[in-house]
Amino acid sequence: MERNDKQTATPHQLIMQNRQVLEMTGVSDVDSFDETTVLAYTSMGRLTIRGGGLHIKRLDLECGALTVEGNICALEYTDTHKNGGFFGRLFR
Amino acid sequence: MERNDKQTATPHQLIMQNRQVLEMTGVSDVDSFDETTVLAYTSMGRLTIRGGGLHIKRLDLECGALTVEGNICALEYTDTHKNGGFFGRLFR
Numbered sequence: 001m002e003r004n005d006k007q008t009a010t011p012h013q014l015i016m017q018n019r020q021v022l023e024m025t026g027v028s029d030v031d032s033f034d035e036t037t038v039l040a041y042t043s044m045g046r047l048t049i050r051g052g053g054l055h056i057k058r059l060d061l062e063c064g065a066l067t068v069e070g071n072i073c074a075l076e077y078t079d080t081h082k083n084g085g086f087f088g089r090l091f092r
Numbered sequence: 093m094e095r096n097d098k099q100t101a102t103p104h105q106l107i108m109q110n111r112q113v114l115e116m117t118g119v120s121d122v123d124s125f126d127e128t129t130v131l132a133y134t135s136m137g138r139l140t141i142r143g144g145g146l147h148i149k150r151l152d153l154e155c156g157a158l159t160v161e162g163n164i165c166a167l168e169y170t171d172t173h174k175n176g177g178f179f180g181r182l183f184r
Contacts, residue, residue, distance in 0.1 A: 016106040018103060018104050019137070073168070074166065077166065
């Protein structure tokens with residue numbers, strides 16, 4: 001199997017059990033979280049996790065691991081690298 | 093391995109690799125699919141898969157398995173059993 005040296009190519013795997021436990025790898029940062037929304041940066045784009053009673057059970061940025069528990073309703077990816085965010089668009 | 097008699101109690105597990113391959117169990121039906129949207133019924137509610145270039149690689153309703161490939165952007169659950177759908181609301 002070929003390995004990529006670039007950090008952006010870190011594999012991003014996601015496993016969810018019964019919409020209650022969500023484990024993932026390839027996480028570089030968690031921007032914000034509360035009971036209804038967790039905003040994480042992954043090697044495959046920004047990921048917004050929506051639900052109710054959400055809490056972070058495990059966060060280990062050293063190995064890129066994040067585990068979220070709660071009632072999960074939606075997972076949405078945004079490719080932030082494409083437009084560079086608000087300031088990226090403003091100052092180009 | 094214990095088997096559940098009730099279809100609604102079937103475990104629903106979801107595994108996604110790099111936003112490209114999405115495997116899941118606990119699927120009871122696929123309502124519709126095209127390149128941008130797959131609508132599946134799972135034991136944990138209705139699941140809408142959004143993305144680009146989506147295609148179904150495997151569908152086995154006998155064992156509740158569904159595999160979707162493509163560029164996956166979002167997964168959204170809707171708890172259809174709560175309101176019983178359009179006709180359920182109309183004729184109650």
